[in-house]
Amino acid sequence: MAVMAYLICKFLHILSFALLCMTILDALLRLNERARHQPVFARDIDRYTEQAARRSAVRAIMYLTGSLLTGILLVSFGAGWSRALHDPVLGLKVLLWVALAGVLHAEYLGAGRQSRMLVEEVGAGDLASDGFLRRLAGLRARRRTLLSVALFLTMTLLVLGMQVHAAMPAAVTAVLLVLAGLFSIRARSSTMSRGWF
DSSP states (O other): OHHHHHHHHHHHHHHHHHHHHHHHHHHHHHHHHHHHTTTSOOHHHHHHHHHHHHHHHHHHHHHHHHHHHHHHHHHHHTTOHHHHTTOHHHHHHHHHHHHHHHHHHHHHHHHHHHHHHHHHHOOSSSOOOHHHHHHHHHHHHHHHHHHHHHHHHHHHHHHHHTTSSSOOOHHHHHHHHHHHHHHHHHHHHOOOTTTTO
């Protein structure tokens, strides 16, 4: 029974991170699509984009919470707390998880600030002042940066999670982390309309 509970928790833990990665990437690509049309301001489209991005941030925080709960259960069902407290990889994963939680919280606050700005500062018309558009572009650029950092942290946690029972050679880990970094950078500045290419 304990083995089955451990395997179910392991599956849910990996699934939480995979869904988190997909949610972050989706929000990032959505913001990039909107940035392609930056000079044009359409209040309704911008509101829709911001509401969708904010919902993505909430989903990401829920998946992150799921990964925390399943991680705690994995330690409880698996090696136990005494071994876990002396595991440097697990300690690194906890630090990365806390950093990821901070980045996602900052993104959620940024989405709220941007939504309020759209509601409060823009009237019924579709045209906005240049100052407003510059501030909006700055907020969007900051949010894209936060999301790309969150994407990199999530992929780093996935790479480290693959090494729970058997460590990969350091060179393979380094290559995977470099690829995760390059993918995050590309996702920050592109709509990735052709997938990987």
